[in-house]
Amino acid sequence: MDGYRRIVVGVDGSAPSKCALRWAARQAALVGAVVQAVVAWEFPAFYSWEGGPMPPDEFEESARKSLDDTVDEIERDDGLPPVTIERQLTHGHAAQALLDASEGAELLVVGSRGHGSFYGALLGSVSQRCAAHATCPVVIVRG
Template identity: 85%
Template sequence: MSERKIVVGVDGSDPSKCALRWAVRQAALLDGSVHAVGAWEFPAFYSWEGGPMPPDDFEDAARKALDDAVDQIEDEDLPRVPIERTLTHGHAAQALLDAAEGAELLVVGSRGHGSFYGALLGSVSQRCAVHAKCPVVIVRY
């Protein structure tokens, strides 16, 4: 894999797909690669006594969102670059910050699935922009 890695956050939302498209185009310009990162965690309202979905379903849903988004992008008329996929358990911003260590660039969409949690905990894009050790691009949707 190329050393010029671009990390992009992918949650299956339209803004994250826009960010993924942007990252693929930029990686092609840099002769680099894309590292698509998804993250999942148990919602704050989930309890072990019973919740809306069994624990494995949260991870499966996040994996499907990541795979579907990358598969869709790979089917589009975009430059061909290597795309690595990683799904992590934990907060999305921290997963992206960890994955972006040593990266050329970190790319995130301007909005994702976490509007309520984003307002409560701070947006993923804002946290990445403030704490990343590499340049961050926030793609507006």
């Protein structure tokens, strides 16, 4: 779409992701862009269909609530300029969901949880994967 400027930001309800969303909102106001807040959810690898911590349909609802709560909190922040924040809930791995959503975007913004090199190597890092594979510039915001 001509003239449609978009900044994609990963949101998971954590303090670093809220910092990333605030940063993205300020940047969007400067450049006249829309913020697209993206939450990805998936079933945990250890989840069993026979029973788990919550029924399968509640995983998506929990992610939606996290997205809504986070965006609502940021939209109430009087210190931020008014910008449009679109909400996107996606099923899948967080890094891949952000990479897909950021196709054609001006910028991808993610928070850094600050895991050390051991945990980063063990768990993999959404921010590292996004920085390495995104087709647009990536900003990693530390909380």
